[in-house]
Amino acid sequence: MALIDLANPTRFMALAGRILPWLWAATAVVLGLGLYLALFVAPPDYQQGETVKIMFIHVPAAWLSMFGYGLMAASALGTLVWRHPLADVAAKAIAPVGAAFTLIALVTGSLWGKPMWGTWWVWDARLTSVFVLFLMYLGLMALWSAVEDPNRAGRVAAVLILVGSVNIPIIKFSVDWWNTLHQPASVFRMGGSTIDASLLYPLFICAVGATLLFLALALMAMRNEILRRRIRALELVAVASASGAAA
Template identity: 70%
Template sequence: MWTRIANPGHFLRWSGAVTPWLAGLSALTLGVGLYLTFFVAPPDYQQGETVRIMFIHVPAAWLGVFFYGSMALSAVGTLVWRHPLADVAQRAAAPIGAAFTLICLVTGSLWGKPMWGTYWVWDARLTSMLILLLIYCGIIALWRTMEDPNRAARAVAILTLVGAVNLPIIKFSVNWWSTLHQPASILRMGGSSIDPSMLHPLLVMICGATLAGITLHLYTMQTEILRRRVRTLTIREAERLDAGAALPPTGLPAGQAL
C-alpha cells in the first residue's frame, strides 16, 4: 500500500487533492493563533509585550528541527531503498527548514536584546541552531554543485545523516550546559511551566505553523517531481535530435553521406 502511495504519479494525484484543504486549514489555524496571540494572551509580568515574540520564535524553532528530522528519514530511504520520492522529499524540505531556522534565529535575537541586553551570545542552544542553519545551507549548496542527480542524492543523504548528530545537541543543550537560554518549558517532566493563558495560544500557533509547513512541503515536492520530469523529457529530446543528426541523409549510403 505504502509503495503505491509513494509512487510519484500517485503522490501527485493524492497530494494535489489534499494540499488545498491543508492550505485552508493552516490559514484558519494561524488566523486563530494570531488573534489569540495579540488579543487574548496577556503580557508577561517580567517581559511585558516582548513575550509575544515567543509565539513566532517557538514554532519556527520547532519546524527548523522537524524538517531536518524528516530529511534524515528521507536520507535513509534514499540510501537503503533508493526510492526516488525520498530524495524529492529531502530536497523539498531543505529550503523550508532553512527558512524556519533563519526565522528562529532572527526572532530569538530580537527577543534576546531586551532580555539579555544583546542580540547574540555564543549560547549552546543559539550556537547549535546556527550550526543547523549552516548545515541546511551546505546541503542546498551540495545539491547545486553536482550535476548527476543520483550522485547528488547519495552525497546529500550521507551529509544529512552526519548532520543529524546536531539534533539531540539542540534539544538537550540547555540541560547539558549552563546557558542563558531557558530550559524546556512545554515538553518536560512534571508538565508545562507556561501559564495556560499563554500555553494555549502557543499550541495553536505551533499547530498552524506545522500545517503551513507541511502544505509548503507538499507543494514543493509536486514542483520538484514536475521539474524532474521536464528535465528527463528534455534530455530524451536532446538525445533523439542528436541521434537524428548523426544519421546520413535519406537515400545515400552511409559511406557517401556528407
Template identity: 70%
Template structure:
C-alpha cells in the first residue's frame, strides 16, 4: 500500500476519491463542534464567555505543531529515502501549519487581553510559538527563493530538521519555566482535569480542525503535483523548440517550372 501511495499518479487517484469525503466530514464535525462550543458548553466560572476562544485557540495550536511534525517526517523521507512525495507533502504542509500557528497567536492575544490585561507578554509558550511562526516563514521564503524543486527540497529539509528543536520547547515550556499558561490538562497522566461539559466540545472541535487540515493538505499536495507536471511539460516543450531551431529542416528541391518564362 505504501509503495502504491509513493506513486504520484496513484496518489492523485486515491486522494481525488478521499478528498470530498474528508472535506465534507470536516464541515459537519466543525458545525457540530461550533454548536456545542457556543450554545451547549457552559461559561467558565472565572473567565465567563471569553473561555469560548479556547475552542479555536487550542485546536489551532495543536495543528500548528502537528503540521511541523509532518514536515519534519517528510524531510526525513526526502533526505534519507528519497520518497517521491515527501517534499511535495512538506511544501503543502508549510503554509497550512503557518496559518494555524498564526490563528493560535491571534486568538491567544484576544484571549489574553481580558485575562492578563494585555495582548502580549513574553511568556515562554507565547515566545516559542512566535519562534515557530518565524521558522514557518523562513521555510516558505526558502521554498520561493530556489526555483529548482530538488535543490529547494534538500535545503528546506535541512532547515526543517534544524527548526524541529523548537517543537519540544513549545510542548514542555509550561513545565520547564514558570509561565502564565497552565500545564497540560487534556492529555496527561491520571486523566484530563477539564470538566466533560467543556472537554467534549473541545475534542470535537479538535477533530473537526484536524479533518480540515488533512483536507487542505491533500488539496495542497494535489496542486503541487499538477504544478510540477506543468513545469516539466513546459521545460520539455521548450527543449523541443530549441532543438528544432538549432537543427532546422533541410530545404527541399526547387520546384519544377513548366511553361513559358
C-alpha cells in the first residue's frame, strides 16, 4: 500500500483497526518490562536515593509532551500545505493525549522536586515553558470545541500550532540559555549521557513503552474523530434530505 493511500480515512480506519491490537500488546510487554526494571531492578541513585524511580515516568512523559506537539506541528503543515484529509484529524486527536502526558510530566516533576529541591514549584524557564505547553494544548482543544465547522477550526488551529511550536526549542534549551533550578540535559547531550547504564537502560525501555502507549491512544482518538466527522456529514445529509422533502 502506498503511503498516499492512507490519505483515505476509510483505508486508515481499516489499517488502524488491524494495527491497534498489536500496538496494545507491544505496549503491555515493553512498558511492563520497563516498569519491572525501574521498580525492582534499577539501583537507587547515589545522591537521590529511591526518588530516582520517579525519573522513569517523569522523563518519558516530558519527552512525549514535546513529541506530541511535534506530531501536531507536522500535522498542521499537512493541513495548511497539502490539505491532507487526515492531518487535521491527527492534530485534533493528539492534543488531549499530549495534554495528558504534559500533565503527567508537571505532576511527577513537582512530586520529584519537593523532596529533592525542597519546593513543589518554581517559575524557572524549564518549568514555566512546559506549563505554557500544557496551556497551549488546552487552548487548542478549546478552539476545536468552539468552532463548529471542523475544516475551518482545523485551519485556524494549524496556524496556532505552528506559531506555538516556537515553544518546543525554548523548552529543550531553556536549561542551557537561563539559570534554572531544573538540571541541564543529562541523557541526550554532547559528551554522552551522565546517567549510569543501570538506570539508563530501564529509562529507555520505559520511554519506548510510553511512546507505544501514546501512539495507541492517539490512533484510537483518531478513529473516534473520523467517526465524529462521518456522523456530522450524515447529519448534514439528513438535514438536506428533510429540507428537500419539505420544499
